[in-house]
Amino acid sequence: VSSTDVAIAWQGTGAPAKIARLSRGVPRFYLFIGSTRTSTIPGISIAGPSPEATLLTPGLDSEYLITGRVISFDVIPMTPDGIPTPAVVSRAVIRAASIPALVIDAGSYLSPKVPHAVLPSKEMGGRVDECAGLSEGAARRLFAEAEELGKSSASPNDTVVVGESIPGGTTTALGILAGLGYRAWGRVSSAGPENPHRLKESVVKSGLRRCGCGGLWEVISCVGDPVHVSIAGFVRGAAEAGAPIVLAGGTQMVAVLAILSAAGAPLNDIVIGTTRWLVEDPSSDIVALVREVAPEVPILYYSYDFGGFPYEGLRKYEEGYVKEGVGLGGLAVVAHLIKGLGKDAVHTAVLREYEGLLGRGG
Amino acid sequence: VSSTDVAIAWQGTGAPAKIARLSRGVPRFYLFIGSTRTSTIPGISIAGPSPEATLLTPGLDSEYLITGRVISFDVIPMTPDGIPTPAVVSRAVIRAASIPALVIDAGSYLSPKVPHAVLPSKEMGGRVDECAGLSEGAARRLFAEAEELGKSSASPNDTVVVGESIPGGTTTALGILAGLGYRAWGRVSSAGPENPHRLKESVVKSGLRRCGCGGLWEVISCVGDPVHVSIAGFVRGAAEAGAPIVLAGGTQMVAVLAILSAAGAPLNDIVIGTTRWLVEDPSSDIVALVREVAPEVPILYYSYDFGGFPYEGLRKYEEGYVKEGVGLGGLAVVAHLIKGLGKDAVHTAVLREYEGLLGRGG
Numbered sequence: 001v002s003s004t005d006v007a008i009a010w011q012g013t014g015a016p017a018k019i020a021r022l023s024r025g026v027p028r029f030y031l032f033i034g035s036t037r038t039s040t041i042p043g044i045s046i047a048g049p050s051p052e053a054t055l056l057t058p059g060l061d062s063e064y065l066i067t068g069r070v071i072s073f074d075v076i077p078m079t080p081d082g083i084p085t086p087a088v089v090s091r092a093v094i095r096a097a098s099i100p101a102l103v104i105d106a107g108s109y110l111s112p113k114v115p116h117a118v119l120p121s122k123e124m125g126g127r128v129d130e131c132a133g134l135s136e137g138a139a140r141r142l143f144a145e146a147e148e149l150g151k152s153s154a155s156p157n158d159t160v161v162v163g164e165s166i167p168g169g170t171t172t173a174l175g176i177l178a179g180l181g182y183r184a185w186g187r188v189s190s191a192g193p194e195n196p197h198r199l200k201e202s203v204v205k206s207g208l209r210r211c212g213c214g215g216l217w218e219v220i221s222c223v224g225d226p227v228h229v230s231i232a233g234f235v236r237g238a239a240e241a242g243a244p245i246v247l248a249g250g251t252q253m254v255a256v257l258a259i260l261s262a263a264g265a266p267l268n269d270i271v272i273g274t275t276r277w278l279v280e281d282p283s284s285d286i287v288a289l290v291r292e293v294a295p296e297v298p299i300l301y302y303s304y305d306f307g308g309f310p311y312e313g314l315r316k317y318e319e320g321y322v323k324e325g326v327g328l329g330g331l332a333v334v335a336h337l338i339k340g341l342g343k344d345a346v347h348t349a350v351l352r353e354y355e356g357l358l359g360r361g362g
Numbered sequence: 363v364s365s366t367d368v369a370i371a372w373q374g375t376g377a378p379a380k381i382a383r384l385s386r387g388v389p390r391f392y393l394f395i396g397s398t399r400t401s402t403i404p405g406i407s408i409a410g411p412s413p414e415a416t417l418l419t420p421g422l423d424s425e426y427l428i429t430g431r432v433i434s435f436d437v438i439p440m441t442p443d444g445i446p447t448p449a450v451v452s453r454a455v456i457r458a459a460s461i462p463a464l465v466i467d468a469g470s471y472l473s474p475k476v477p478h479a480v481l482p483s484k485e486m487g488g489r490v491d492e493c494a495g496l497s498e499g500a501a502r503r504l505f506a507e508a509e510e511l512g513k514s515s516a517s518p519n520d521t522v523v524v525g526e527s528i529p530g531g532t533t534t535a536l537g538i539l540a541g542l543g544y545r546a547w548g549r550v551s552s553a554g555p556e557n558p559h560r561l562k563e564s565v566v567k568s569g570l571r572r573c574g575c576g577g578l579w580e581v582i583s584c585v586g587d588p589v590h591v592s593i594a595g596f597v598r599g600a601a602e603a604g605a606p607i608v609l610a611g612g613t614q615m616v617a618v619l620a621i622l623s624a625a626g627a628p629l630n631d632i633v634i635g636t637t638r639w640l641v642e643d644p645s646s647d648i649v650a651l652v653r654e655v656a657p658e659v660p661i662l663y664y665s666y667d668f669g670g671f672p673y674e675g676l677r678k679y680e681e682g683y684v685k686e687g688v689g690l691g692g693l694a695v696v697a698h699l700i701k702g703l704g705k706d707a708v709h710t711a712v713l714r715e716y717e718g719l720l721g722r723g724g
Binding site: 028066067098100101102112113115117118119120146148153156157158242 | 473477511514515519
């Protein structure tokens with residue numbers, strides 16, 4: 001990869017061969033959505049106008065991603081400051097690069113009013129500080145069902161790109177990583193410029209204290225959520241079906257790698273695809289996490305640059321807002337590597353998509 | 363196509379180019395499921411152990427297709443005589459040819475306990491003799507939602523194969539065709555050797571009489587069902603996304619063509635893929651229907667031959683039982699054209715799959 005569009009933050013092992021392989025596939029995007037009441041703890045998540053409203057975000061993100069509008073409520077998917085949800089950027093990229101997309105509900109509070117797949121055992125997650133991340137039965141079933149879906153829906157000709165939308169997800173990712181024994185404190189990302197590390201740590205620690213977590217499934221049930229375990233199952237199934245995989249996300253995807261590793265799944269043919277914002281984030285450290293959890297996995301990132309946009313809401317992405325979500329980084333990585341989409345085309349698509357929102361009264 | 367495996371029943375227009383194009387794509391199978399209470403009219407459907415039980419068949423077919431077993435009930439998916447559901451054959455083919463599959467629920471009585479996609483407006487169909495095929499609003503919404511799904515999930519690199527599971531579906535197909543003014547009486551197929559044409563005609567006619575149907579949406583609402591309209595929407599969306607399409611089914615797929623035609627959708631890049639059993643069925647006439655409804659659409663068929671199998675249940679397929687369903691014909695067509703799967707390999711896979719069932723006490 002010798003371009004200013006896509007760069008490597010961590011080589012892992014065999015990066016050139018892995019990049020060559022995923023560049024030959026036809027990209028398909030799978031967005032896993034779910035809610036955890038952890039996001040309603042004040043201060044944990046800014047992915048919604050209020051802590052309670054963060055429960056709606058995954059469903060609304062899905063509606064926007066697929067149709068270009070929010071259907072369940074009459075709202076514009078941006079903050080009062082005009083910062084758009086990452087679904088706006090992701091939609092711009094999948095449209096510009098003609099990337100097929102499917103939403104998979106693992107436990108969303110709001111069922112999106114667009115066609116989407118469901119895991120039969122879908123279950124919303126609980127507040128992990130109160131030790132009800134997910135029932136252990138649900139954790140096992142979601143993994144198995146998602147694995148089945150991955151196995152039955154992927155092929156060696158695909159490049160499977162997997163994204164997430166789960167407010168509070170970096171906190172449950174921290175829980176999974178810490179619960180499995182990794183040094184993750186202070187290293188997970190957040191969707192705002194102020195990363196509430198101390199709050200996340202105290203939430204996770206009270207979860208771990210109350211539950212006395214042991215093995216993989218107990219950890220997920222104790223401090224996890226429905227999305228990370230489902231993505232891990234799906235990735236294992238898609239890998240069995242022979243597809244190379246791009247985990248399109250930030251530090252949450254390291255929790256997915258930790259689950260896969262604990263489940264004994266091979267990590268070949270997996271790369272992380274994220275954003276420059278995430279890689280350069282001074283308040284988190286995805287490279288350190290990957291080195292510790294799964295050093296063989298390369299990290300690629302897309303060098304979005306929203307600094308030149310004429311809209312404050314988009315420029316906020318340069319100030320540490322959002323950084324990741326709805327697969328926006330990994331999608332741009334594959335749009336570049338597979339479809340040859342240039343940065344100008346990506347930025348123009350984002351601008352058009354955002355201006356479409358403004359036109360609707362944002 | 364110069365082989366004994368796949369043959370052409372109707373040339374349509376530009377068949378060689380259409381076959382060449384679909385042979386270059388990567389096949390993906392989409393199974394649309396739904397129920398209509400029309401199947402509970404005694405004598406209409408044999409796709410279940412009793413008229414009421416036919417409502418369960420689409421959900422159970424889906425479970426079997428994806429996992430190789432029925433999950434919701436402790437049953438073996440075959441008749442007391444040992445005739446297996448077509449899902450058994452379809453699963454054998456998708457496994458032998460590594461074809462990715464996704465189930466889409468348009469209105470199934472039973473929600474399958476495997477990961478699957480749902481159309482948000484999914485709605486079970488009513489008894490069309492009592493004039494409650496589907497609400498007109500649901501018909502329009504299902505078409506639009508399925509179109510969205512087709513548009514967002516297909517790509518020009520795919521070959522989209524679409525199958526159905528809806529007991530009573532040939533009766534609602536007859537309703538749609540007759541309601542739209544085509545000469546369909548006595549021409550649709552059935553899942554048994556005795557085709558109850560007179561009963562189907564009387565059911566459809568009492569539906570049409572009670573409703574005074576006019577345009578497309580009124581016809582579907584009057585004598586249609588959730589599946590055919592959803593497949594039509596999906597096909598239109600997938601075609602917009604640039605994918606060639608194989609309608610994997612029998613005379614029901616002509617009803618899909620009739621809906622597409624009435625909706626003004628182009629029919630280029632669509633072929634029907636079915637079975638020898640269906641094409642040679644003396645009690646129905648798919649070629650005559652296609653000539654009348656959409657003469658440009660070629661009909662390809664797979665020459666399954668179950669006559670040499672050592673099991674009565676499988677040999678029954680040669681006596682007019684089943685013939686079509688769960689996409690078994692079109693799947694074998696693409697497995698041959700795209701994956702080069704030979705007839706021996708197909709038949710061996712079917713035999714293994716069936717023997718797996720017997721081993722479980724069938």
